[in-house]
Amino acid sequence: MNKPLTYGLLLSILMVIAPHAEHLPIWVSSLCAGLLLWRAWLAYTGKPLPKRWLLMLVTFAGTGGIAFEFHTLFGREAGVTLLMLLATLKLMELRKARDAMVLVYLACFIIITNFFYSQSIPTALYLLATLMVIVTTWVHLQAQSIALKPRLRIAAVLLLQALPLTLILFILFPRVQGPLWGLPQDAYASTGLDDRMSPGSLSRLSLSEAVAFRVTYNDKPPRRDQMYWRGPVLWYFDGRTWTPGITLPTISPKFTGLDHAIDYVVTLEPHNKHWLFALDVPEKLSVPATLTNDFQVLNKEPVHARLRYAARSNLVYRANLQESERQLQRALQLPKRFNPRAQQLAAEWRAGNKDDAAIVNTALTYFYQQGFVYTLEPPPLGANTVDDFLFTSKRGFCEHYASAFVFLMRAANIPARVVTGYLGGEFNDVGNYYIVRQSDAHAWAEVWLAGQGWVRVDPTGAIAPDRVQRGLSAALSDNAALPFMERNPPQWMRDLRFNLDTLANQWNQWVLGYDTERQFAFLTRLGMESITWQKMALNMASGLGLVIALFALFMLRHLYTRQPDRVQAAWLKLCRKLADAGLPRATHEGAQDYAARVAAARPELAEAIRDLAARYTALRYGTHNDEHAQREFLQRAAALKI
Amino acid sequence: MLASLKQRFRTWLFRPRIELGTITLTQRRIFIIPTKQGFTLCFVLVLMLLGDINYNLSLGYVLTFLLTMMAVMSMLHSFRNLAHLEIRAGRAEAVFSGETAQFMLHFNNRSKLSRYQLCLVQTGDSFWKNTNTPLLFDAPAQQDTEIVFPLAATQRGWLQPGRMTLYTEFPLGLFYCWSYLHFDTRCLVYPKPLSDAPLPFGNSPDGTGKRSVAGDEDFAGLRKYTAGDALPRIAWKAYARERGLQVKQFSTPLGEELLLDFSDTPDRSEEEKLARITRWVLDAEAQGLRYGLRMPDGELPSNNGIAHRDECLRRIALFNLPQQNDPLPNPSPTSGRGTRFSPLTRLRERGKGRGKS
Numbered sequence: 001m002n003k004p005l006t007y008g009l010l011l012s013i014l015m016v017i018a019p020h021a022e023h024l025p026i027w028v029s030s031l032c033a034g035l036l037l038w039r040a041w042l043a044y045t046g047k048p049l050p051k052r053w054l055l056m057l058v059t060f061a062g063t064g065g066i067a068f069e070f071h072t073l074f075g076r077e078a079g080v081t082l083l084m085l086l087a088t089l090k091l092m093e094l095r096k097a098r099d100a101m102v103l104v105y106l107a108c109f110i111i112i113t114n115f116f117y118s119q120s121i122p123t124a125l126y127l128l129a130t131l132m133v134i135v136t137t138w139v140h141l142q143a144q145s146i147a148l149k150p151r152l153r154i155a156a157v158l159l160l161q162a163l164p165l166t167l168i169l170f171i172l173f174p175r176v177q178g179p180l181w182g183l184p185q186d187a188y189a190s191t192g193l194d195d196r197m198s199p200g201s202l203s204r205l206s207l208s209e210a211v212a213f214r215v216t217y218n219d220k221p222p223r224r225d226q227m228y229w230r231g232p233v234l235w236y237f238d239g240r241t242w243t244p245g246i247t248l249p250t251i252s253p254k255f256t257g258l259d260h261a262i263d264y265v266v267t268l269e270p271h272n273k274h275w276l277f278a279l280d281v282p283e284k285l286s287v288p289a290t291l292t293n294d295f296q297v298l299n300k301e302p303v304h305a306r307l308r309y310a311a312r313s314n315l316v317y318r319a320n321l322q323e324s325e326r327q328l329q330r331a332l333q334l335p336k337r338f339n340p341r342a343q344q345l346a347a348e349w350r351a352g353n354k355d356d357a358a359i360v361n362t363a364l365t366y367f368y369q370q371g372f373v374y375t376l377e378p379p380p381l382g383a384n385t386v387d388d389f390l391f392t393s394k395r396g397f398c399e400h401y402a403s404a405f406v407f408l409m410r411a412a413n414i415p416a417r418v419v420t421g422y423l424g425g426e427f428n429d430v431g432n433y434y435i436v437r438q439s440d441a442h443a444w445a446e447v448w449l450a451g452q453g454w455v456r457v458d459p460t461g462a463i464a465p466d467r468v469q470r471g472l473s474a475a476l477s478d479n480a481a482l483p484f485m486e487r488n489p490p491q492w493m494r495d496l497r498f499n500l501d502t503l504a505n506q507w508n509q510w511v512l513g514y515d516t517e518r519q520f521a522f523l524t525r526l527g528m529e530s531i532t533w534q535k536m537a538l539n540m541a542s543g544l545g546l547v548i549a550l551f552a553l554f555m556l557r558h559l560y561t562r563q564p565d566r567v568q569a570a571w572l573k574l575c576r577k578l579a580d581a582g583l584p585r586a587t588h589e590g591a592q593d594y595a596a597r598v599a600a601a602r603p604e605l606a607e608a609i610r611d612l613a614a615r616y617t618a619l620r621y622g623t624h625n626d627e628h629a630q631r632e633f634l635q636r637a638a639a640l641k642i
Numbered sequence: 643m644l645a646s647l648k649q650r651f652r653t654w655l656f657r658p659r660i661e662l663g664t665i666t667l668t669q670r671r672i673f674i675i676p677t678k679q680g681f682t683l684c685f686v687l688v689l690m691l692l693g694d695i696n697y698n699l700s701l702g703y704v705l706t707f708l709l710t711m712m713a714v715m716s717m718l719h720s721f722r723n724l725a726h727l728e729i730r731a732g733r734a735e736a737v738f739s740g741e742t743a744q745f746m747l748h749f750n751n752r753s754k755l756s757r758y759q760l761c762l763v764q765t766g767d768s769f770w771k772n773t774n775t776p777l778l779f780d781a782p783a784q785q786d787t788e789i790v791f792p793l794a795a796t797q798r799g800w801l802q803p804g805r806m807t808l809y810t811e812f813p814l815g816l817f818y819c820w821s822y823l824h825f826d827t828r829c830l831v832y833p834k835p836l837s838d839a840p841l842p843f844g845n846s847p848d849g850t851g852k853r854s855v856a857g858d859e860d861f862a863g864l865r866k867y868t869a870g871d872a873l874p875r876i877a878w879k880a881y882a883r884e885r886g887l888q889v890k891q892f893s894t895p896l897g898e899e900l901l902l903d904f905s906d907t908p909d910r911s912e913e914e915k916l917a918r919i920t921r922w923v924l925d926a927e928a929q930g931l932r933y934g935l936r937m938p939d940g941e942l943p944s945n946n947g948i949a950h951r952d953e954c955l956r957r958i959a960l961f962n963l964p965q966q967n968d969p970l971p972n973p974s975p976t977s978g979r980g981t982r983f984s985p986l987t988r989l990r991e992r993g994k995g996r997g998k999s
Contacts, residue, residue, distance in 0.1 A: 101679060101815070105686050108709060112690055112702045119701045127705060135712065135814075142815045143759040145780060150756065154813050158719070162711035169707040180696045305698045512700040552718055559726040559753050 002144060006043040006094060008137035009103050010036060013091055015130045016110040017084050023117065025069050028081055031062065035088040055092055062089070080113045100141050107134050119512050121504065132159060161551055165544055171523075172540035174533040175516045192271035193420055193441060195232040198241040199385055202420070203376050203397040206472065208438035211269055212422055213277055214505055216433040218263040222279070224424050225468050226315050228444065228456065229277040229436065231421035233294040235330050237410075239338035240385050242403060242418050245330065251293050255281055259316035267508065268307045274298045277421065277436075279313035280456065286310040293327065294417065295319065295454075306513050319453045323415070331415030331448060339386040339407060346411030356414045356449050363408050364462040367401065370394065374464035398467070401459040402443040415448035419456070424471050430495070431502035439472060567619045567630055570637040574612065581642045591616050608640055660824050664730040664750075667808075671821045672724050674717060680816035683713055713816050720819040723757050723810045727781065731827035732788070736952070736959075737795050737869070738920075743829040745791040745803050749781045757781040759812040762791060765805055765822075776809075795831040798916065799963045802828045832959045833913065835921035841929075842906050842922065864888040868948055872928035899944045900926055900933040902954075904961075916958050923958070927951040937961055 014036055021029045035058075042049060062085045063073070070078035087106050094100060111130060114123065135155040140146065146154075192212060194201065213229075221227075236245030258281075266277060276289055276297040287309040290298050299307070320327075336343075349359050373395045381388040386407045389400050396404075402418050409416035423442035425434035444458040461468045510518075523531050528539070575585045575594075583601055585594045595613030599606035615633045656673075665671075676684075687710055694702035732746030751757055761776035781787045795801050809820035864877055867887035877888045902922045907915040919935075926933040927946060934944035935954045939961065942954060 101682075105683065108705070109686060109690065111705055112693060112699065115699045115701045115705075116697065119699065124701055124704070127701065131705075131708065138815075139813045142812055143780075146758050150758075154719070158712045158715055158813070159708070161715045162708050165711035165714070166704060166707040169711065170703060173703070173707070176695045177698075180692065511704075514700055515698070548714065548718070551715065555718060555722055556725060558755060559722070 003043055003046075004148070005100065005137065005140050005144065007040070008133070008140055009091065009094065009100060010040055010043070012107045012130070012134045012137050013087050013103065015133055016107045016114070017087065019114045019117070019123075019126070020080065020084055023077075024081055024084060025066075027065065028062070028069075028085060032084055032088045035092060039088075039091045039094075049094070050092055052093070055089060059086075059089055076116060080116070083110055083113065097141065104134060104138050104141065121507050124511075128159070132156065135159060165547055168540060168543040168547065170514070171519070172536050172543065174536050175514070175519050177516055192269075192273070192438060193231045193275075193422075195234070195273070196241055196243050197234055197399050197403070197418060197420055197443060199378070199381055199389075199396075199400055199403070202399040202441050202443055203378070205441040206376060206397070206439045210438045211501075212271070212436045212438050212440065213266050213268040214433050214435055215267075215425060216265045218265070221427075221434070222262055222315055224470070225461075226279070227424050227434075228280055228419075228442075228458075229422040230280055230295060230297075230419055231275055231277060232273075233292075233296055233446075234418040234420065235294075236333060237335060237403075237407065239335040239383070245333075247292075251324065253281075253291060253293050253295055253320050254322065255314070255317045255319055256321060257316065257318045258283070258314040261312055261314050263310065263312050265308065265310045267505070267513075268303060268309070270303050270305050270307070272302050272304060274300075274302055276303070276307070276309065278311050279315065281314055281317045281319060283312045283314055293320075305515075306508055308509070308513060320448075321451070321453045323448055323453070328415045328448065331417050332410050332413065334407070334410045339384045341384075342386045342390055342404070342407055343411045345390070346408045349408075350412040356447070357452075359412050359414060360409070360447055360449075360457055363405055364457070364459060367405075367459055367462045372396070372401075372463045374460065374467065398460045399443045401463065402445050405445045405457065405459040409445070409447055417446050419444050419446050423468065426471070428498045428501055430498040431505055433505070435501055442467075567616065567633060570634050571612075571616050571620075574637050574640065577640075577642050591620075602642075605640070605642065608636070612637055612640065656822055660826050662826055664728050665823060665825075667724050667727045667729070667821050669725070672721060672819060673821065674721060674817050674819040677811060677816060677818045680713070683709075683816055687713075713814065716814040717817045717819075719813050720810060720817045722755070723760070723812050724808065724819055724821060726753060727751055727757065727808075729808070729823060731825035734827055734829035735869070736830040736832060736955070738832045739795055739798050739834040741795055742792045743795045743801050743831065745793060745827060745829060747789045747791055747823075747825075749779075749787040749789060751781040751783060751785055751787065754783050756783045757810075759810055761809050761811075762789065762823075763807050763809070764791075764793065764803055765807040793829075795829070798831050798833040798913075798959045800828045800960075801831045830956060830959055832955045833916040833920045835924055836914075836917045837921075839918045839921040839925075841900065841925055841931075842902065843900065864890060865948070872925070875928055900931050901936060901944070902926065902933055903936040904938055905936075912962065916961060920955065920958055923951055923954045 017032055021033075024032075041047075063082065066078055066081050066085065067073050070081070072078050073082060083106075087103070087110060090099065090103055090106065094103070107130075111127060114127075132152075132155055135158060136148075136151050139151050139154050143151075192210075193205070232244060234242035234244055236243050261283065262279065264279070268276060276285070276287070276299050278285065278297050281295055282291065282297055285297060287307065288300060290300075292298060334343075349362050353359050353362065371394060374397070375395050376397055378389075378396045378400060379393045381393065386404045389396050389404055406416040406418050420441070420443045422436045422440045423444075424440050425436040426440075427434055442460070444456060444460065446454045446456055448454050458468060514522075520531055523536070528535070571591070578598060579585065581602075583598050589597070591613040595609045598609045602609075612633070615629070615636070619629060619633055687706055690702065690706045690709075693699065694706055728750040730748050730750075732748055734743055734745045737743050747762070749757075749760070758780050759778065760781060761778055763774050763776040765774075777789065777791055779787065779789055791803065791806070793801065793803055803825070805822055805824040807820050808823055809818060811818055864880060865888065867876060867889050871889045875889045877890050880886075880888045902919055904915060904919060907918045909915045909918055923933070923935070927948070927950075930946065932944045932946045933954075935942040935957060937957055940957070942950075942957065
């Protein structure tokens with residue numbers, strides 16, 4: 001195993017492992033880094049590789065550590081971690097060409113595990129760079145005598161030739177809708193809303209710039225204060241955390257007075273939960289989904305892959321004017337042991353007012369007048385979360401307000417529930433769509449009023465109307481710990497960001513979201529009719545065959561065509577010209593003899609033809625045959641006028 | 643039945659035959675199949691594809707397809723690595739048994755493309771690549787690369803490399819791309835001379851035997867060293883002046899003749915007799931004697947000089963071997979030594995005891 005080859009393998013493994021560094025357990029990352037450094041040092045100094053028993057020891061210890069860390073050796077996280085460790089350890093026993101080959105294949109395989117975490121454009125570019133390194137090493141492994149430059153060239157040629165073929169395969173390879181077998185629970189990484197809400201859960205999410213979904217409105221977009229995207233609805237409160245509670249058999253909700261219909265298309269990032277996001281209240285969706293009694297849209301399967309759906313919502317509605325007694329009871333559930341002061345306050349409101357709507361207004365006015373502050377960094381709360389918030393800290397994020405408001409309503413005997421979801425979004429004028437990020441996560445309340453049904457009430461709007469009207473950055477003071485981009489960036493940065501996001505959106509739609517459906521749509525647009533997989537396979541085979549044949553023609557062309565001798569061609573042309581002038585060259589005549597005869601017959605040409613013959617002889621039979629002399633001869637031969 | 647069909651198919655496909663002159667590796671001559679590594683990659687790719695489908699990884703599809711297509715293209719590259727090489731066999735100097743015969747092969751690469759990692763191995767008649775360590779070399783662009791293919795000479799007579807396989811697994815080792823080369827080239831192997839055997843003085847035709855020592859001192863000039871020359875005869879001074887290995891030649895007075903007769907050898911077995919007589923020829927030549935050779939199947943008149951020595955050695959090497967009359971075609975002009983490889987014409991002319999027919 002020579003040194004450069006070892007370095008090549010080291011670099012390959014380093015490049016495939018590096019993207020994993022951030023989500024591997026810290027000790028595995030450092031162990032791998034240490035092993036790589038050690039191996040590089042061994043290669044540099046030419047010292048022998050460590051003994052087998054030592055490697056076995058490290059392998060067992062590492063495997064044990066991973067089993068301890070993840071409580072399993074299977075599943076995605078543990079499997080990937082184990083693979084990293086084994087690849088680095090394999091480097092330590094690089095003895096035969098076979099070991100190197102195993103490493104090359106292993107490196108290719110590890111690249112794929114990186115796609116569990118990211119499939120963005122930078123990842124794709126990084127994939128190409130990594131592949132280039134791996135293939136260069138691969139070529140080196142086969143031909144150790146070959147220098148770096150031709151090695152790189154061969155690898156680049158292979159890669160470039162494979163690209164158009166890959167495009168054909170990618171477009172035409174029949175897609176099978178996965179999964180083929182059951183996936184482990186941790187198969188997908190995600191950030192996003194949860195179906196539990198406790199103080200601090202949404203403010204944590206607000207720090208994430210990750211995209212939740214993108215929306216394209218078919219017509220005019222709605223007002224910002226109508227952009228409430230409903231997520232999980234939370235009914236049950238244990239004093240600290242809101243959860244959906246027990247789910248009842250689904251009774252279809254009843255909407256009346258529908259108006260102001262709006263059509264839009266949502267591209268939802270995978271979040272591994274069932275819910276789909278729609279504006280209140282959804283009328284129809286292009287994907288099969290169920291509408292629950294509390295107006296949530298639930299997908300059949302958890303959303304593991306990016307999902308695109310068209311939807312229609314009615315922004316004006318009356319929902320469930322007739323609500324079942326059982327639902328109303330659920331909406332009044334309270335943990336009586338907690339928050340006595342809040343319960344007392346609500347009792348006072350109830351005593352002073354018979355009208356539910358008036359109590360709702362009283363509560364909102366209370367928030368508005370009592371000096372509440374909207375902040376991402378609220379102080380921690382004690383056991384009585386609502387009491388502490390309402391009467392002591394008075395500082396909170398949307399989940400505090402929603403939680404406290406619903407608590408007060410229930411204490412005042414008004415059916416209420418917490419709704420989580422997203423509010424607003426950022427308009428991308430390059431791609432003409434709205435980006436809804438995790439930082440747009442929001443929580444609000446819904447109360448049931450007789451004669452009005454479920455009515456949305458956003459207590460946050462009472463304290464920080466800007467949050468609703470203009471977004472998070474407008475509602476918070478500048479020094480808040482917001483993501484950089486959520487504050488007010490310069491215009492060019494916004495433009496750049498929108499351009500990049502538009503690109504990412506196209507990438508998501510066309511490359512990452514290229515599934516059976518999109519494949520059919522695309523092929524139909526290309527003019528293929530009645531698509532069957534046999535037809536696709538046939539097209540694919542012929543396309544590949546054609547391109548490969550073209551490559552073959554191009555590659556082998558050099559071998560079969562002889563490089564014509566320019567000097568001889570010029571000389572023969574000259575002879576033809578002279579033949580036309582009545583002085584054909586006899587077959588037995590050499591250049592000099594012929595020149596002498598021509599010179600005798602045409603004295604005016606004597607000097608030129610002798611010179612050309614001498615040059616021709618020198619170029620053809622002499623040793624002095626450089627580019628310059630050739631060009632000189634060609635020019636003079638062409639210049640000769642007969 | 644099946645075996646014979648198989649044999650016919652192979653004969654049709656591989657066209658085993660001995661060839662003259664230059665072989666150009668045309669498409670018809672190059673064969674290609676995946677290697678074990680190729681199949682392993684195939685397996686890895688299937689695994690990857692299953693993963694892509696299961697986890698719906700679009701970039702995973704891209705990677706899998708890229709690797710697949712690179713593997714496919716590497717087949718074309720492998721083929722190109724051999725295509726249109728022009729190969730001809732060069733000279734192979736005669737050697738003594740026990741030495742290594744060196745077959746010259748010229749690989750002419752006219753294209754602008756360097757050929758890497760060519761492997762040459764002697765395969766004989768087997769179809770599969772065998773375990774012999776191959777000779778590895780590159781053939782740079784627009785160059786004629788001369789390759790010395792070593793082959794152990796273990797028996798006297800003609801040594802033929804037989805069928806050789808030229809193969810390459812470049813660039814990714816996924817495909818085994820090969821062509822068969824079967825040249826008419828051959829190398830003459832002399833018997834291994836005995837290490838020490840005194841010359842049989844006293845057998846000279848005039849009966850005198852002993853040759854005067856003085857004759858040895860008549861320095862007549864230098865000539866180029868050839869294998870088998872006695873070490874004391876090497877002109878070390880000339881060598882020191884970097885004029886190459888040369889051997890001092892001495893003129894020997896006429897009349898000092900020696901007849902090396904096969905029947906005079908005291909050994910029992912034929913091979914031992916041949917070994918001794920080989921030593922005699924070498925020593926006689928080294929000492930500058932005129933010597934003749936008498937074998938049971940013919941006789942060479944007294945003479946001296948390298949040509950005579952080689953002729954004697956050739957006679958000895960081919961003695962009693964069926965190869966004398968092997969049906970090799972006439973050596974092509976490119977195959978080195980030319981006419982000296984022709985059958986024992988001189989003997990036939992003299993009409994004494996033809997070779998076994």
